[in-house]
Amino acid sequence: MALFFYAQILLHILGGIAGFLFEQHGEKANRLTHGLAVLASAAGILFSLGILLIGKPWALEWQGSFPVGALRFVANPFSAFFLLIISFLSLAASIFAIGYTREFQGKKNIALLGFFYNFFILAMLFVVTVQNAFYFLFFWELMSLTSYFLVIFEHERPETRSAGTLYLIMTHVGTAFITAAFLLLFIHAGSFSFDAFREAASTLSPVLKNVIFLAALIGFGTKAGVIPLHIWLPRAHPQAPSHVSALMSGVMIKTAVYGLLVFLFNFLGETPGWWGHVMLAVAILSTLLGILYALMENDLKRLLAFSSIENMGIILLGVGMALVFRTLHQPLYAGFALIAALYHVINHAIFKGLLFLGAGSVLSGTHTRNIEGLGGLIRRMPWTASFFLVGAMAIAALPPLNGFISEWLTFIALLLGCESVSPAMRFFSPLLAALLGLAGALAATCFVKAFGISFLGKPRSERAAHAHEAGGFMKVGMGILAASCFGLALTAPWILPMLGEAAKTLSATDISMTGLTQKVFLMSPSGSSQFSPLLIAMILSVFLLGTVILLRLTFGKQHVRIGPSWDCGMPGLEPRMQYTATGYSKPLRRIFSFLYQPTRRVELEDEGHAMLRTAQRFESKITHHVDEWVYQPLSELVVDLSRKAKQIQTGHIQLYLSYIFITLILLLLFFGGRS
Amino acid sequence: MSPELAASAIHFLGMMLLIASFWILTSSQIGMSIRAYAAHSFLLALITAVIAVTNHVEHLLVPALLTLVLKTIVIPNVFFRIIRRLGIRKEVESYINIPFSLLLAVLLVFVSFYVTGDDKILKPVAFSEFIPLAISTVFFGMLMMTTRKKAINQVLGLLLIENGLFLMAITMTFGMPLLVEMGIFFDVLVAVMIMGIFVFKIRDAFESIDADDMTVLKG
Numbered sequence: 017m018a019l020f021f022y023a024q025i026l027l028h029i030l031g032g033i034a035g036f037l038f039e040q041h042g043e044k045a046n047r048l049t050h051g052l053a054v055l056a057s058a059a060g061i062l063f064s065l066g067i068l069l070i071g072k073p074w075a076l077e078w079q080g081s082f083p084v085g086a087l088r089f090v091a092n093p094f095s096a097f098f099l100l101i102i103s104f105l106s107l108a109a110s111i112f113a114i115g116y117t118r119e120f121q122g123k124k125n126i127a128l129l130g131f132f133y134n135f136f137i138l139a140m141l142f143v144v145t146v147q148n149a150f151y152f153l154f155f156w157e158l159m160s161l162t163s164y165f166l167v168i169f170e171h172e173r174p175e176t177r178s179a180g181t182l183y184l185i186m187t188h189v190g191t192a193f194i195t196a197a198f199l200l201l202f203i204h205a206g207s208f209s210f211d212a213f214r215e216a217a218s219t220l221s222p223v224l225k226n227v228i229f230l231a232a233l234i235g236f237g238t239k240a241g242v243i244p245l246h247i248w249l250p251r252a253h254p255q256a257p258s259h260v261s262a263l264m265s266g267v268m269i270k271t272a273v274y275g276l277l278v279f280l281f282n283f284l285g286e287t288p289g290w291w292g293h294v295m296l297a298v299a300i301l302s303t304l305l306g307i308l309y310a311l312m313e314n315d316l317k318r319l320l321a322f323s324s325i326e327n328m329g330i331i332l333l334g335v336g337m338a339l340v341f342r343t344l345h346q347p348l349y350a351g352f353a354l355i356a357a358l359y360h361v362i363n364h365a366i367f368k369g370l371l372f373l374g375a376g377s378v379l380s381g382t383h384t385r386n387i388e389g390l391g392g393l394i395r396r397m398p399w400t401a402s403f404f405l406v407g408a409m410a411i412a413a414l415p416p417l418n419g420f421i422s423e424w425l426t427f428i429a430l431l432l433g434c435e436s437v438s439p440a441m442r443f444f445s446p447l448l449a450a451l452l453g454l455a456g457a458l459a460a461t462c463f464v465k466a467f468g469i470s471f472l473g474k475p476r477s478e479r480a481a482h483a484h485e486a487g488g489f490m491k492v493g494m495g496i497l498a499a500s501c502f503g504l505a506l507t508a509p510w511i512l513p514m515l516g517e518a519a520k521t522l523s524a525t526d527i528s529m530t531g532l533t534q535k536v537f538l539m540s541p542s543g544s545s546q547f548s549p550l551l552i553a554m555i556l557s558v559f560l561l562g563t564v565i566l567l568r569l570t571f572g573k574q575h576v577r578i579g580p581s582w583d584c585g586m587p588g589l590e591p592r593m594q595y596t597a598t599g600y601s602k603p604l605r606r607i608f609s610f611l612y613q614p615t616r617r618v619e620l621e622d623e624g625h626a627m628l629r630t631a632q633r634f635e636s637k638i639t640h641h642v643d644e645w646v647y648q649p650l651s652e653l654v655v656d657l658s659r660k661a662k663q664i665q666t667g668h669i670q671l672y673l674s675y676i677f678i679t680l681i682l683l684l685l686f687f688g689g690r691s
Numbered sequence: 692m693s694p695e696l697a698a699s700a701i702h703f704l705g706m707m708l709l710i711a712s713f714w715i716l717t718s719s720q721i722g723m724s725i726r727a728y729a730a731h732s733f734l735l736a737l738i739t740a741v742i743a744v745t746n747h748v749e750h751l752l753v754p755a756l757l758t759l760v761l762k763t764i765v766i767p768n769v770f771f772r773i774i775r776r777l778g779i780r781k782e783v784e785s786y787i788n789i790p791f792s793l794l795l796a797v798l799l800v801f802v803s804f805y806v807t808g809d810d811k812i813l814k815p816v817a818f819s820e821f822i823p824l825a826i827s828t829v830f831f832g833m834l835m836m837t838t839r840k841k842a843i844n845q846v847l848g849l850l851l852i853e854n855g856l857f858l859m860a861i862t863m864t865f866g867m868p869l870l871v872e873m874g875i876f877f878d879v880l881v882a883v884m885i886m887g888i889f890v891f892k893i894r895d896a897f898e899s900i901d902a903d904d905m906t907v908l909k910g
Contacts, residue, residue, distance in 0.1 A: 669902045670836070670902060676833075678835070685806060
C-alpha cells in the first residue's frame with residue numbers, strides 16, 4: 017500500500033524535472049510533465065482510498081541529523097481524506113492541463129510550469145501528512161512559494177505581477193502567525209513533534225491557549241481566505257493558469273482547514289466556549305460577503321474566487337458548530353458537524369475545480385474572462401457548457417448534486433444548535449441557518465448569472481462568436497469532475513461512514529455512525545429529519561422522464577421549428593439588446609446598496625444638442641469596505657514608515673559600518689559591563 | 692623561559708601592540724599606516740610565539756611564522772603595489788581630524804577594558820590582559836573603516852579587525868586546530884587579493900576610490 021505513496025512522490029518529482037529534458041519541444045514537455053502528474057495522482061488515489069477503506073494508518077519516520085526532531089509522515093484516515101482530495105483533483109486538473117497548456121506552447125516555458133506544478137502538489141501532499149511542526153512549516157512555505165510562481169506564470173501582464181506580490185505578502189503574514197502559534201506550542205511542549213503537542217495539550221494555560229488559537233485562526237484564516245483576510249484570493253486565483261486556479265481554490269485553501277482542525281481538535285485540549293462563537297461569526301461573515309461580492313463580479317474567474325470565500329465560510333460554519341458542541345460535551349453532534357464540514361471540503365474541491373476548469377475552457381476558447389463579452393457559448397462549446405452547468409448546479413446546492421448534500425448536513429448541524437443546552441446557541445443557530453439559506457439563494461442567483469449570460473443568448477463579441485470547443489483532454493478532465501458531482505451525491509450514505517472515520521481519528525472520540533445513516537437515508541443525529549439523495553434523484557428522473565413520455569404520448573412526435581425571436585415589431589435584434597450581467601445583478605445591487613454603496617458615472621458627449629450624441633460611457637463600481645477601511649490605510653502606513661526608514665539609507669558605506677559599530681559597542685556596554 | 696620573564700615579556704608586548712594600534716590610526720600618510728600595520732602584525736607574531744613557548748603548545752609556532760610572513764611582509768607589499776599602481780594621493784583623508792580620532796580611540800580602549808572586566812570571562816584564561824587589547828584592536832579597525840574616505844583604508848581597517856580577532860582566538864583557546872588556522876590565513880590572503888581587485892574595479896567604475904562616490908548605487 018505504502019508503495020503507491022512512494023510512487024506518487026517519485027512520479028511528481030520525476031514529472032517536475034523531466035519536462036526540462038524537452039525544454040525546446042513544448043508539446044513533449046507538456047505530455048511528459050503533466051502525464052507523470054496524472055500517473056502520480058492515480059497512485060495517490062489508490063493509496064489514500066486504501067487507507068480510508070482498510071483504516072490501518074501508515075507511518076514513516078526518518079531521524080535525520082537536524083536538531084528539530086524526526087521527520088515523520090503519518091497517513092491516518094483523517095489525513096488520507098485530504099490526500100484523496102488533493103490526488104483526485106490533481107488527477108482531473110493534470111489531464112485538463114495536457115490540453116490546456118497547448119496554448120502556451122512556443123510562448124512560455126512549459127517545463128517550468130510543470131516543475132512548479134508538480135512540486136506544488138507534492139508540497140500539499142506533505143503538508144497534510146507531516147507530523148513535525150518544523151517540517152510542516154517548511155512544506156507550507158514550499159506550497160506558498162510554488163503557488164506564487166504559478167500565479168505569476170503569465171508575468172507579462174502587470175496586474176498578474178501585482179496580484180502575485182499581494183499574494184506573497186499576505187501568505188507570509190499568515191505564515192508568520194502560524195509560525196508564532198507553533199513556536200508557542202514548542203516552548204510549551206519542548207518538542208516540534210505533533211505527538212508531543214498532543215500530549216502536552218492538557219497542561220496548556222488558558223491564556224496561552226487563547227493566544228495560540230487566535231494566532232492559528234489568523235494564520236490559517238489568511239490561507240483559507242476568510243473575510244477580512246481574503247483580499248489576495250480574488251486577485252491571485254484568477255491570474256494563475258486555470259488548472260492551477262482549480263487546484264488553488266479546490267485544495268490549497270483546504271490545507272488551511274486541515275491545519276485549523278489539527279490545532280483545534282488535537283493541540284489545544286479543552287476549548288473555551290467563545291472559540292466556537294468567534295469561528296461561527298467569521299464563517300457567516302465570509303459566507304454572506306463572499307457570495308455578495310461574487311454576485312457583482314463580471315470576471316468569470318474572479319467570480320469563482322469570491323465564491324470560494326463563501327464556500328470556505330460554509331465549511332467553517334460546520335467547524336464552528338463542531339467546536340460549540342464539543343464545548344457543550346455533545347460528541348455525537350460535534351462529530352456530525354465535523355462530518356458536514358469535511359463533506360463540504362470534498363464537495364467544494366470537486367465542483368469548484370470543475371467550474372475553474374470550465375472557466376479555463378471558456379478562456380482558451382474565447383480569450384476573455386469578462387462575462388459581458390461572452391454569450392451563446394452553448395452552441396459552440398456544448399461540452400463545456402454542460403459540464404459548467406453541472407458545476408453551477410452543484411455549487412448552487414440543487415439536488416441531486418453533491419453541493420446539496422453537504423449544505424443539508426451543515427443546515428442540520430446548525431439546527432441541532434436549537435437542541436443544545438446553551439441558550440445563546442438556541443437563539444443564534446436558527447438565525448445562522450436562515451442566513452446560510454440566504455447565501456444559498458444568492459449563490460443560485462450568482463450562478464444563474466454566470467451560466468446564463470456566458471452560455472445562453474447570442475454572442476456579445478467577436479471572440480465569443482468564434483469560440484471553439486475544448487479538446488479531448490480538457491473534456492475528460494472536466495468530465496471526471498462532473499461525474500463525481502453526481503457520484504458524491506448518490507453515494508452519500510456510504511461516504512458518510514468514511515468521513516466518520518476521519519472525524520473519529522481527528523477528535524479521538526468515538527462517534528457512533530449507526531444513527532447517521534439508515535440504508536439509503538441520511539439521518540439527523542436527533543432523528544428530526546432524514547433525507548435520501550438516491551430517492552430524490554430517482555423521483556426527479558421519474559418526473560423528468562415521465563413528462564417527456566407523457567408529452568410524446570399526447571402530442572406524438574413533433575417537429576422542431578426554428579424561428580426568429582419576437583422583436584416587438586422592431587426588426588433587427590442585436591446582441592447588445594440582451595440582458596447584461598450588470599443588468600441581471602442590478603436588483604440585488606439595489607437591495608444591498610447599504611453594503612455595496614455602488615457608484616456610477618455616465619459620460620455623454622454630443623455635438624451641441626442631446627439628439628446629436630456622439631459617445632456614451634458608463635461606469636459602475638461597488639465599494640469593497642474591507643479593502644478601503646483596513647488595507648488601504650495599512651498600506652499607506654507601511655509606505656509612510658518605509659519612506660521614513662529610507663532616510664537612514666544614505667548610501668555611504670561608512671555610515672552603514674558605523675551603524676554596526678555603534679550597535680556592537682552599545683550591546684557590549686549593556687551586556688558585558690563589570691558585574 | 693621563566694614565568695616571571697614570560698609575564699613581563701607579555702606585558703611589554705601587549706603595550707607595544709596597543710601603541711602600534713594607535714600608530715596605525717594616527718598616521719597621516721597611507722604608507723605610514725601600512726608600515727604601522729606591518730609592525731602590529733610583527734608584534735602579534737611575537738606574542739603568538741611567546742604564548743607557544745610558555746604554554747608548550749608548539750604547533751602555535753606555525754601560525755606565528757605565518758603571521759610573520761604573510762601579514763608583516765606579503766600583505767604590506769601587496770598594499771604598496773596597489774598604491775603605486777593606483778597612483779593615489781598619499782595623505783589619509785578622514786571625516787574627522789587625527790587628534791579627534793585619537794581621542795575616540797582612547798575612549799574605545801576604556802570601553803574595551805570596561806566590557807571585559809567581568810571575572811567570569813577572564814578568570815580561566817591565562818593571558819587575560821590580551822582580551823581587552825584584542826577588543827580594542829577590533830574597535831580601532833571599525834573606527835578606521837567608518838571614518839576614512841578611501842576604500843583602501845577600509846581594507847586596512849578590516850585587516851586590523853582580523854588581527855584583533857586572531858589575538859582573541861589564540862588567547863582564549865591556546866590555538867585552534869592547525870587546519871583551522873591555516874584556513875584563516877588563506878582566507879585573509881585571498882580576501883586581500885580580492886579586495887585589491889575590487890579597489891581597482893571601483894577605480895575603473897567611479898574613476899576614484901573615494902567610497903563617497905558609491906552613494907549613487909543607492910536604490
